Amino acid sequence: MSENNKPRRDFIKLASMTLGGVGAASLVVPFISTMQPGKDALALASTEIDLSPIPEGQSLTVIWRGKPVFIKHRMTDEIQSAKEINLDDLIDIQDDSARVLQDKWLVVLGVCTHLGCVPLGQKTTDNKGDFGGWFCPCHGSHYDTSGRIRKGPAPKNLEVPPYVFLTDNRIKIG
Numbered sequence: 001m002s003e004n005n006k007p008r009r010d011f012i013k014l015a016s017m018t019l020g021g022v023g024a025a026s027l028v029v030p031f032i033s034t035m036q037p038g039k040d041a042l043a044l045a046s047t048e049i050d051l052s053p054i055p056e057g058q059s060l061t062v063i064w065r066g067k068p069v070f071i072k073h074r075m076t077d078e079i080q081s082a083k084e085i086n087l088d089d090l091i092d093i094q095d096d097s098a099r100v101l102q103d104k105w106l107v108v109l110g111v112c113t114h115l116g117c118v119p120l121g122q123k124t125t126d127n128k129g130d131f132g133g134w135f136c137p138c139h140g141s142h143y144d145t146s147g148r149i150r151k152g153p154a155p156k157n158l159e160v161p162p163y164v165f166l167t168d169n170r171i172k173i174g
Ligand code: FES
Pocket: 112, 113, 114, 115, 116, 117, 136, 137, 138, 139, 140, 141, 152, 153, 154
């Protein structure tokens, strides 16, 4: 092999190493991109809800991060019964004021804390259980008008998701 061929051989070696590097990089990029949350997931990370169409005494169910969220426009007597309770009677002790940002609006995940069923109580005609909130018929958990567990096998209150009021009639969950 003549000495004249050497620079050409070096060039070929260098070119193939560079291509190898590009190949490795292109393998890494799709792998990393599959670990990023998809656009759908990002879009659902937070959701804004207009509360103005929900009349007093009625509820709305929205889906946030794949879970139902119950938004209840509470009536005066529902607020009173949530606040007047003796805290010692509760299974999962929590004052109503720690569960709401505004008394007339209760926002909770509609997921029973027993085994994850969706409790009844969103429709005005639904069975709302013994405490006027929600009733989970699969094993008989009763929730009050603050979404607190009052009777049955569920161990915890309905969870309050993170949310803020953007205006008097608009909230952002997540
Ligand atoms: S899942 Fe609700 S009572 Fe069992």
